[in-house]
Amino acid sequence: METEILNIEQAELSPELLRKIHAYWRAANYISVGQLYMHHNPLLKEPLKLEHVKNMLLGHWGTTPGQNFIYTHLNRIITQYDLNMIYVSGPGHGGPAVVAGTYLEGTYTEVYPDITQDEEGLRKLFTRFSYPGGISSHASPQTPGSIHEGGELGYSLSHSFGAVLDNPDLIIACVVGDGEAETGPLATAWHSNKFLNPLTDGTVLPILHLNGYKISNPTVLARITHEELEQLFRGYGWNPIFVEGEDPEQMHKDMAMALDYAVDRIKQIKYDAEQPNSLRPRWPMIVLRSPKGWTGPKEVDGHKIEGNFRAHQIPLAVSASTPPEHLQMLEDWMKSYRPEELFDEDGKLVPELAELAPKGDRRMGANPHTNGGNLLRDLRLPDFRDYATVVESPGVNGEGDTYVSGRFLRDVIKANQEKRNFRIFGPDETVSNKLDAVFEVTNRQWGAPVIPYDEFLAADGSVMEMLSEHQCEGWLEGYLLTGRHGLFNCYEAFIHIVDSMFNQHAKWLKTTLELPWRRRIASLNILLTSTVWRQDHNGFTHQDPGFLDHVVNKKANIVRVYLPPDANCLLSVMDHCLRSYHYVNVIVAGKHPAPQWLNMEQAVEHCTRGIGIWNFxxxxxxxxxxxxxxxxxxxxxxxxxxxxxxxxxxxxxxxxxxxxxxxxxxxxxxxxxxxxxxxxxxxxxxxxxxxxxxxxxxxxxxxxxxxxxxxxxxxxxxxxxxxxxxxxxxxxxxxxxxxxxxxxxxxxxxxxxxxxxxxxxxxxxxxxxxxxxxxxxxxxxxxxxxxxxxxxxx
Missing domain, CATH: 3.40.50.920 (Rossmann fold)
Structure with missing residues (x-):
């Protein structure tokens, strides 16, 4: 049963506010089309000529106007309710929208002073998009406000949920593409709502963007009935709010009401969580159904464009080899946004529209959480030497290397519980991997019911476990990208499930090193155990050490691989990795009782060298x-x-x-x-x-x-x-x-x-x-x- 909604002021869209919001959306769409096509004449002050158009047209239009619509409306509610909100663009290649949004709010110019708020700045912005020496076509690290690139689909919700852990006032508006929604990681990520603690964690507001098509196929969720779609998300535990149509005026009104209701519900859930015996909440989400390529060309060369898969990438080819009327169609398309009403003579957004954007850090492109290194604080680490295994002579029996390190990690959690900036993630393997000492000081965070004989489950905990390597990796990445620390423990053979996610994160780290305004973040630490040589009881399926081959492909200034031979070496390596920044550290260690070779002093010396002759x-x-x-x-x-x-x-x-x-x-x-x-x-x-x-x-x-x-x-x-x-x-x-x-x-x-x-x-x-x-x-x-x-x- 829904709880009573708090009396929060409902923002009505007056005709004047509706006009401004629609104009702001037009401005974002205009800037997005300009990024796809234009090299010169950014404000169309003279008739469009072929030489004004870029020689290389690359990018994606289909998802962009819908995301511009969302970004514009989010700006309103941020200002209306003074929200701490960031934007995650899940659909593939939605870069034009995020660039347009951050440019209009002023963040882009602050980060890149040469991209000025005038006609020349627009020309440079248009030229650099998806062009040699410029920026890529998705929400890449070069884009202010981005913590999720979206180049590969499936991880937007996972990153978003990881980012709101231990960030109680943060709201992430996560736009999920309906193509993206067909991926396994995204389909599983809807269950992340069972893990949030409304008191200590923030909120993820998913916005499922149903525009009907992928590259050339219809999407599954766009072709099922409204009833089936609603039942699906109610079954996942969400409270879906539908905004559907293509008439801009009505859609603006409906979106405003949907967002006001969503904020209402979020505030009510936060309030209810403070009451005794509160139940797991049904968080709000929005289902936005709009045409693919909304406001773009209706038809080109006899083919339907708007509302069709043909709007996915460049919907209108314009070059010396295309029909001459295409150039006129492009000019008509851009002029349909009436840029002369949106920008002044110098090319700056007119003041009455500029005032719609949030101010300062409330702008989604400037929110400190989107550049997590600004928020990063060093971990408090106990002295790892205090957990040493006594080795009086080489070869003494050990109790299991990860078992020993578990006691160290237990106290890492304990030392950082007040800061709430360290978590352990894993696919139901923390006990199996002999790290169960951590449960002496914390629990697995769990929002679903707990029944007798369950162990280590609580609404608040520092361990996140779900039997999905994708979710654990995505949660941890989101946690790191917003300025915290963590460790992912996994069976060695099944870390391959996140091969591609590791790829994307390593590329993010590599790229951000080249951006002086991006701050370094804590390292992605991966502990691999239950290794190939001790998977005799599970057999051939559980035997694969090949993740190391995959890791060494990445840039040398990003990746590190450690194979400690015993527990004392593992302690030394673990301490080193937890202190490090902006790497992917892969540690391979055993969990079964095994001989111990080096005392702690020898282990520190050996691990510091990284390689050495064993004299004994x-x-x-x-x-x-x-x-x-x-x-x-x-x-x-x-x-x-x-x-x-x-x-x-x-x-x-x-x-x-x-x-x-x-x-x-x-x-x-x-x-x-x-x-x-x-x-x-x-x-x-x-x-x-x-x-x-x-x-x-x-x-x-x-x-x-x-x-x-x-x-x-x-x-x-x-x-x-x-x-x-x-x-x-x-x-x-x-x-x-x-x-x-x-x-x-x-x-x-x-x-x-x-x-x-x-x-x-x-x-x-x-x-x-x-x-x-x-x-x-x-x-x-x-x-x-x-x-x-x-x-x-x-």
């Missing part, structure tokens, strides 16, 4: 090594040390150097990555001519790719995951992929002819061991005692 495992201190045994990752490190111990026992005359890699980019040249080693330092570790047997956590070719231009690459032999796996024992996973200790020893023997007869006999002995291993696990369902009980011996 090496015996080449006074001479050149015969072989370098390298490793990166917890299981590869274990198997490498076990292999080194076999060699040292059976061939003590061999000189072995063990090199461990924590920071994967140390393998690259210093000229290619800021963390890379110089050739001199790299050769000092790996030599220029000795065999290198490298046990790697991921796919072997990634190491080859990072070291392809190193002096000793010809001697680099890498073992890693090669798409072999099943439900089996943990050690058998390494055997299936030939990264186990026995295969590593045989690799060394194959590369050292001097091992001679001793090598032949040892290799045969290890081959027999592998046969015994297979027989044992089939008979007993577990690994051989010598594997399970193996200990490092100095």
């Amino acid at each position: 495992a090496s015996n080449d201190q006074e001479t050149e090594p015969d072989v370098v045994m390298a490793c990166s990752g917890d299981v590869p490190t274990l198997e490498t040390l076990a292999a080194a111990s076999i060699l040292r026992e059976h061939m003590p005359e061999l000189k072995i150097r063990v090199v461990n890699v924590v920071d994967l980019f140390k393998l690259q040249k210093s000229t290619e990555h800021a963390h890379g080693l110089s050739d001199k330092d790299y050769n000092a570790l790996f030599t220029t001519d000795k065999p290198v047997v490298f046990a790697f956590h991921g796919y072997p070719w990634l190491v080859h790719r990072l070291t392809y231009n190193r002096a000793n690459n010809v001697n680099m032999h890498v073992r890693g995951y090669k798409e072999e796996g099943t439900i089996t024992t943990s050690f058998d996973m390494t055997v299936l992929n030939e990264m186990d200790r026995f295969h590593l020893v045989m690799d060394v023997i194959d590369r050292l002819p001097q091992t001679g007869s001793k090598g032949v006999y040892l290799k045969q002995q290890l081959t027999d061991k592998l046969t015994q291993h297979k027989q044992y696990i089939k008979a007993n369902g577990k690994d051989m005692p010598e594997i399970l009980n193996w200990k490092w011996k100095q």
Whole structure:
């Protein structure tokens, strides 16, 4: 049942206000068309000529007039109710609308002083849009007020909900395209309303923009009945408000009433939340049905344009090779907005229209949340050394690396609860990933009912979990983009679900580094666990370390990859990543009990270097090594040390150097990555001519790719995951992929002819061991005692 609505003053659109709003919308549409087409003569002070039109016409018109309509009306309610509101443009390539909105309100000129509020400024604005050396056709990082690019569809609602977490007075007007609404992430994101806390979080006001078509197909939601559409969103838990039609005057009136009602409901929900035993609210949303390409050409060359898919991109081709009447049609189209009524002789928006825009930080393009680095505050971090695992000698048993780091993260949450600027996100895996210590101080935030025997659920919490990697990633990105900190924990194999989202965020970070007015934001920290080598119980479907290959494609000044070999190293890496800004940090760590190698002092030194020789495992201190045994990752490190111990026992005359890699980019040249080693330092570790047997956590070719231009690459032999796996024992996973200790020893023997007869006999002995291993696990369902009980011996 709907609660009683508060008595908030209803803003009636007087004829005069209606006239001004319609004129402001015309101005936004005019500027949008100008961005698509014009190079000169921006105010049409002389008859339009072909040389006034850009030689390259790129951009999208279809969604633009509807978004201009929305932006114009949002300006009114911001002023009417003094709202703290930002705008998220979800439809693909809605850039002309957001640029027009921020230009008319003055923000664009403040950020780019050369884009002045006059005729020359308009000319520059038009020319730079979707043009070489200019800006892209969506709400890119170059656009003031944008936290969501929209180049790829599906994430607008996720970003919006993440942004309002812990921002109780913030309202995000999130425009969702009806094409975008067909994507999986967006369809799932409607459920984010079950996670908001009306007292401590802000509000997302979705505006579903039904203009009927995608690129060339009708959209699903635009073709179902009104009844079905309303039932759909009521079933999602929303209170849909419909604004439908194409007559501008009536649409302005209906949109004003819809927004006034939406603000009413939001304020009522906030009020009700303060009362005892309040129920989960049904938040308002708006469904705006308007023609695609509204106010544009009705028909071109016998084809319907307005209200049709043909309005999607450039609806009217104008060039030397198109019919001459197209140029006249463009002029008529632009003049239909009556620019002489909108701009003065100098090209500035007339004062009576300019006054409709909000002022100062209330402008959506100038809202501080849209440049989150301005709001960013350092995390309060406890001393990670206080959580150290005691390692009196290498190889002591550990309780699980992520389990140890969970206690550190628990206290990170506790130290920052007052600021409310740190959250953990994950797809129902925080407990599984052994981070459950965090639930000693917080809960999962959850707005739906809680029943007996549920655990760690509350209306207010610092952990966000939904079984959708898309939502967790999107929520976290929105949280970071608006000036907060966070961590995403995920099963390694399924982080691939957000490959493309990671792409977009990395591109955003790269681009914003090039914009002096954009402030740096907290790093996107991704903890990958439940890794390929310990997914023996879930089998082949859960085994894939390939996200690392994907990450290294991004710009070197954006991405970092860490593979800590034990709990103390993980603590050091985690602290470093949480303190960092404007990176994507990917951390790969184990969650199962495993040997611990370094005490805290050694771990800090090792992680600071990022790569180094492990003296306790090496015996080449006074001479050149015969072989370098390298490793990166917890299981590869274990198997490498076990292999080194076999060699040292059976061939003590061999000189072995063990090199461990924590920071994967140390393998690259210093000229290619800021963390890379110089050739001199790299050769000092790996030599220029000795065999290198490298046990790697991921796919072997990634190491080859990072070291392809190193002096000793010809001697680099890498073992890693090669798409072999099943439900089996943990050690058998390494055997299936030939990264186990026995295969590593045989690799060394194959590369050292001097091992001679001793090598032949040892290799045969290890081959027999592998046969015994297979027989044992089939008979007993577990690994051989010598594997399970193996200990490092100095």
